[in-house]
Amino acid sequence: MKTSNYLLYTLKTISNQTDTISNQLMLRAGIIRKISSGLYTWLPTGMRVIKKIQTIIQKELNKTNAIEISMPILQPSKIWENSGRIKTYGKELLKIHDRRNKMFILSPTHEELITLLLKKEINSYKQLPIILYQTQTKFRDEIRPRFGTIRTREFLMKDAYSFHLKSSCLDKTYKIMYKIYSKIFKSMNINFKIVEASSNNMGGNISHEFQAISSSGEDKIVFSNNSNYASNIEIAAIKNNLNNLLDIDxxxxxxxxxxxxxxxxxxxxxxxxxxxxxxxxxxxxxxxxxxxxxxxxxxxxxxxxxxxxxxxxxxxxxxxxxxxxxxxxxxxxxxxxxxxxxxxxxxxxxxxxxxxxxxxxxxxxxxxxxxxxxxxxxxxxxxxxxxxxDIRNIEKDDNNPDNTTEKITISPSIEIAHIFKIGSIYSKKINFSIKNKDKKDVFLKMGCYGIGITRLIATIIEQHHDKYGIIWPNSIAPFHVALIPINFHKSTTVKKTSNHMYDELKKNNIDTILDNRKEYLGKMFSEIELIGIPHILILKKNHILKGKIEYKNRREKNNILIPIKNVIDFIKQQMV
Amino acid sequence: MKTSNYLLYTLKTISNQTDTISNQLMLRAGIIRKISSGLYTWLPTGMRVIKKIQTIIQKELNKTNAIEISMPILQPSKIWENSGRIKTYGKELLKIHDRRNKMFILSPTHEELITLLLKKEINSYKQLPIILYQTQTKFRDEIRPRFGTIRTREFLMKDAYSFHLKSSCLDKTYKIMYKIYSKIFKSMNINFKIVEASSNNMGGNISHEFQAISSSGEDKIVFSNNSNYASNIEIAAIKNNLNNLLDIDxxxxxxxxxxxxxxxxxxxxxxxxxxxxxxxxxxxxxxxxxxxxxxxxxxxxxxxxxxxxxxxxxxxxxxxxxxxxxxxxxxxxxxxxxxxxxxxxxxxxxxxxxxxxxxxxxxxxxxxxxxxxxxxxxxxxxxxxxxxxDIRNIEKDDNNPDNTTEKITISPSIEIAHIFKIGSIYSKKINFSIKNKDKKDVFLKMGCYGIGITRLIATIIEQHHDKYGIIWPNSIAPFHVALIPINFHKSTTVKKTSNHMYDELKKNNIDTILDNRKEYLGKMFSEIELIGIPHILILKKNHILKGKIEYKNRREKNNILIPIKNVIDFIKQQMV
CATH class of the missing domain: 3.90.960.10 (YbaK/aminoacyl-tRNA synthetase-associated domain)
Incomplete structure (x- = not known):
């Protein structure tokens, strides 16, 4: 992309109504614009990040034989009345009436609908297990939308659902999803913990949240720095000696x-x-x-x-x-x-x-x-x-429940994904059973697996920024490389080399933005830093004449000179 | 994909409530499932087609420097009150109230919002022209949803918007979009006409519809078989000699x-x-x-x-x-x-x-x-x-308005795309002007360009099917090739060659489905034909031993034998 064909939408200043650093940076760097409380437009640079995340998730999911479908956003409210969740969700559920006064809900999730769908499609245990997923806009009428795209009313979610005849099969898929989610988030350089969690109004009793450590988080997690212990504070049990407590008969x-x-x-x-x-x-x-x-x-x-x-x-x-x-x-x-x-x-x-x-x-x-x-x-x-x-929150002075001598760490965090072993709650409700090998009717077991994509982007920025702006991890950067030529419009050497370099980088599938605007170097540079392109190449005539180009890593302070002929290999090495 | 990991969701029979051949085939071939009136789930095979269409559209749009964004589905209703369209859309507009009783609409289109967005972002004519697009779920409360995914309440749309300082610049982009849309639809083997159309409640006065010829169509178009004349019947003028009509003063x-x-x-x-x-x-x-x-x-x-x-x-x-x-x-x-x-x-x-x-x-x-x-x-x-x-519809016995001697043809058709020269209607309403080179304030001119993706799929099936099922054009087939092995589970020769062939085809980026189920050949064959895979390879042991493989083109009656070593090249030739 060349900036002559691309609007950067950057802002020098923003109103001080923004509540988190990620929200500020997303507005300033032209990632999003607010339309109304909890409703955002994703600008071109933001869309590029969304697409990269989608691609990473999709690639990993495809390896598990998960198959993509798309269920409607509008669901007849009757389905939710039958499952009882129209009550448990309460006012967070956005409801709509059509011209015939029939009520629909704007989906926050699809457990009921996918179970109904598969009840009609699955008639033999040989068709199981099955994993289906979709990437879709979801809705939640938040009482107080806030923190930019962390808590919104409309958000992009990847939701997957698996169905199984046996609990052991669900366990196996659950473990695979657990691993794949970890891999996905590690590939995005996210500092996260996987914690035991409450299933709340999803049903089921085993669930894990993927919680990114962040001071802007509204959740609280408890973990050990030495053992594997990690839990949402909501359910973190307190290690206690229950003997000799009021042992009066x-x-x-x-x-x-x-x-x-x-x-x-x-x-x-x-x-x-x-x-x-x-x-x-x-x-x-x-x-x-x-x-x-x-x-x-x-x-x-x-x-x-x-x-x-x-x-x-x-x-x-x-x-x-x-x-x-x-x-x-x-x-x-x-x-x-x-x-x-x-x-x-x-x-x-x-x-x-x-x-x-x-x-x-x-x-x-x-x-x-x-x-x-x-x-x-x-x-x-x-x-x-x-x-x-045990009716209170665990505290810093409590012991690690797995280990009586070690203290625990408590941190605010952002929930970026949640996986659930739902079991047969939904299939029992609609009597969805299949004959097993012994011709016995068995209710299907379900797993649910969700990643909040638009929230994830804010979370990554919370963890990856400095005073100049965002610093994107390589895997999801809107552009891998920014080419900043000095005197592009005056020097044919600079122009020619810039365009040549741009073509070469593109040929090597390195997403590149060439800033060919007639702007001051200072402005170009600060905008590219604000947007957070991880690798910056600065083209100066005197360097080019010596066969060199200046490289700046967004995370590092000092620039280095590299031979033009090595640029592609050098950038590829940086991106590993 | 191997059918052992993929549900085909085919149905032998369906209720006779379906109204069009495409709807019947989409249900039977496992493309969609109906959830409620005008609401559908897209099954895996359907999703594959959606993705292919999205890729084709995106590839062509990117060539025009159109840039992807994503605006919210929920729009504050005030925006539509200000533009006056809350009235003109009337009951087709789905409205929702949040927990604070604030009204939102479920977007059918985004002219108001994109104009408001760009008013805040564009401050110099140097940033123009700009073309932005999104692929998004849209909503319309149809009075009578019907014909499967042709007339639904929730549909997938690619909508693009261009902004210009000068009308001549809008004209240029409009022509480019006109050409690109033609190219897109030609690449999908669609029989369509581009007709002059009414802008209805979009505003502006020049618009063209891309109308696919189909007996299931609810639109009517008029065209000449010899000249370029083509029009929606809604606005087709009637050639008349207006002289000597009641010429009494x-x-x-x-x-x-x-x-x-x-x-x-x-x-x-x-x-x-x-x-x-x-x-x-x-x-x-x-x-x-x-x-x-x-x-x-x-x-x-x-x-x-x-x-x-x-x-x-x-x-x-x-x-x-x-x-x-x-x-x-x-x-x-x-x-x-x-x-x-x-x-x-x-x-x-x-x-x-x-x-x-x-x-x-x-x-x-x-x-x-x-x-x-x-x-x-x-x-x-x-x-x-x-x-x-002129207040009546043109009829078969009327002359071609461009040519007094030639009669016209009238055909039912399905609107698959619509492009509009909106002009400055929306920018005037919110006072969105920019100083031109002469420092004169000029209202921005807008063009809008929409393709109905989910409707398009039904339309293609209306034009591409036979009594056995769908026949996908190569460019959007869910799979290019189906491998049907005979006795896959009995013959190691068949199994080995099938798996090898599958790997080879995949390596060559040919989307392939290998039917490795334990099913009767007849069932496998009729399902693959119903789903409409354009190229079918049948693997029999005696052929394999002679180094041959049987090929069937979905559009042709007779099978031919081809040498196994030539299969990849042969398939590639068929796909051109």
Missing amino acids: ENNYLLKNKIFFKKLNRICIQKINHYSIPNLVNTFIAKYYSGKKLSFIALLIKKNRQLNLTKIKNLTLFSSPITLATQKEIFKLTGQNDLNVIGPIGLTIPIISDIEVAKMKNFSVKANAKNYFFTGVNWIRDLKKPYIE | ENNYLLKNKIFFKKLNRICIQKINHYSIPNLVNTFIAKYYSGKKLSFIALLIKKNRQLNLTKIKNLTLFSSPITLATQKEIFKLTGQNDLNVIGPIGLTIPIISDIEVAKMKNFSVKANAKNYFFTGVNWIRDLKKPYIE
Whole structure:
């Protein structure tokens, strides 16, 4: 490409409304333009990166015998009603009504549709396993679109689906996809961790996220620097010695319980500064349903710990998942009108204690009045025997769950891919079974594998930039090489050599941009640096006359001179 | 690809709800599956064809320096309100409300958005001309989706937009796109005509459609078999001698008008069989607005002629376009309650006469009562002097408008592409101007160029099939060659040669499918024919032992034997 035929769309300055460095650089370097909240146009340079990523993904997927299809963006909402996900997705699902008032959803994902499709097409186990994929625009009505293309309402995704007769076959494909995804992201020089993750509203219970380390990330991951341990903080279990925790038997408990009120005078109610309270334990009120009956429960975690909503939701203590109570519900239950004063003493609801809290003695809790606390609180004597569960986020001072002596690292990160062993949830819902070799009907097992392509680009920039702009990894650079001639329009030597070099690079399949504009060298150079072309060749007349050309690696500070006749080989070496 | 890793998705029979041969074949050959009215999944074989078409289009567009971008599918509806097209598109526009009740449209096209985008990016005439394109899923809420992927609600489109300072520059690009589109469609062996067309709600007044001849087409085109004349019937002018038509001057007319009622007795009112009426002229009631005032007008055309609504809409007689009156309006105006009895005599509204009718003498019109007609009607004496305009469709018995002696051909057709000289309609609306060399502000001129990719595939099948199935043109065949081995699983000779042949063909970039399933030869053969692979190689042990292989061209009846060592060259020759 020559800049005479190509608009660079670079911007010197941008409004300070942008929230991340990648968003700033993507706007300034002419990768994207914002149309509306969470909606972007991809400019030519951005499109070139998208295409390169698509090609890398496609090449790797084809090796697994994954086959490309394309399902519609509009799905009849009935399909999602039948699977129940119209509820679980809630307001994130964009819904549309056609001229006949029939409802459709704008697809965020295609598990239901692909299962329905294959139910009609697969009639023998000999046709299995099968892996299908598509690269498609997906939609999600984000409550707060932000961080440029990291959290958008319309995004490009590669989604793959595999179907199997046996779990062992799903396991095998899952492992292959796990490896292929790792290979894809390594080829793009991404610093990422593969972590165990929650499946959330996808269904299934085994899933892994590919999380790129980034200070702009909204996720949090936990990992060990020495072992293979890595997890999304949402589900990172806390290593705890569960022995000797309130090992009082139920009878003993009941006995003690009788004297509960008598012994209340042993604990003190004190008005103290919140920050000076010893061993403060915070109380959250949560709810669950027994059938249709709403019940409440108190959750106790140590001060400065984070309640982990995913862990709570995944508890199987009751027949419905536990979720936080609303402010209104809490006020009604406790008779208070301030969420900051809620404590467990006096409440007749059951308690879930975090493991850490269950070990505590003489702790403090809030006393249902502003600035008042009960101190010297002890289990059984002052508070009923609780359920003891892991309900908080793991913290820096916790041990690696795989290794009791090592501490863990916690980092913000960006989810760039997610793979799921869904199992037979969707095939059971639509009764999709196939006879196995023994003529027994078996529900098909499913795996799902997604890469967020447009988000990936922002993530790569988060990890690959400096103060001058983007620094693209070779594999996905919009152009591998930028040719910057000095006095292109004045010197025939420069012009001739530039055009010749351009043709030679093209012939060798090296994506090259020749900046043949009538612009100041400074402007050309700073734009090429901003856009992040990894290899820059500067053509000066006096160098050319000596058979030389100046080379600058975008990642390095100093330029070097190389013989013109070696340029192609030299560039090829740089690109390995 | 080997069929052991590839699902063919073929169907022996399909429900008889399908409306066109292409739809039937696309379902049977595993190209598509219907999800809902006007919504389809593209199966692997279909995706391969889509990709090939995309590659051909992209390759040709890149030669013109057109650059790829990607604009969002969701557009804020405000943009379309500002351009006025939210009204003109009407119910075909799919609208969606997000969780904040903000309205968006699902893009059918991007003229507004690209103009807005470039207004912010272009600041010098030196950056022009520019051609940008995208390949994107588009949406249209069709009132009656039909004919498989010919008329859908979600479709894949390649849309390009060019911007220019001067009309002459737009003309030049328009001509290039015209040529490139022709080249693209010729390379796909499509029988098409390029016709002058109406721009409808795109704006601008010069446009050409690429119309593929097909009995399943919903469009109608008119063309000459000897000259270059070709037009969409919507705008095909009728060659007429406009001289000596009611050449009575206005005064004379007024004079005659005075005696109108006196002479009424010269015409007869008769009860006669509709089919035996001589020179019947039909009357339609249309309407227009003068400011906010609604006025009516009668349209007169000969029996068996088709009223042309586009021609009527394009008339510039009044300040608003003329459209047909509603039944309610007609009943109120005429006092009748039957649309089939409406005639012009007695109505006080003005008349537009088709040119043909203006030449008639002693014709008949309906007499506002069932089975009653006025006969022997003459202009001026019995009916007021009309406006004389071309308001009907051209017919087989009309002359070629370019040549008074030659008759024209009329054919149904499918619109596969449309190019428009839009001019500065959109740039004027958002005040997008650039200073030219003389520092004068000039509104940018725009061209738009669209190819309907998913529709194109159905069209090609309409033109390329036989009773056994699809016959793909080489350039877009999902596979160029099918290898059908006989006794692949029994004979090591057959297996070895098949696999070797497969590898050799792949090495030569010939897309090949090797059918290595354990299936009856008959089934394998009929499926490959149904799918339409243009070149079939049949591997039999006794032929292989003689160094031969059987070749069948999908378009020809007889098979031939060719030496194995010549196969690659032979196939390459066939593909030229």
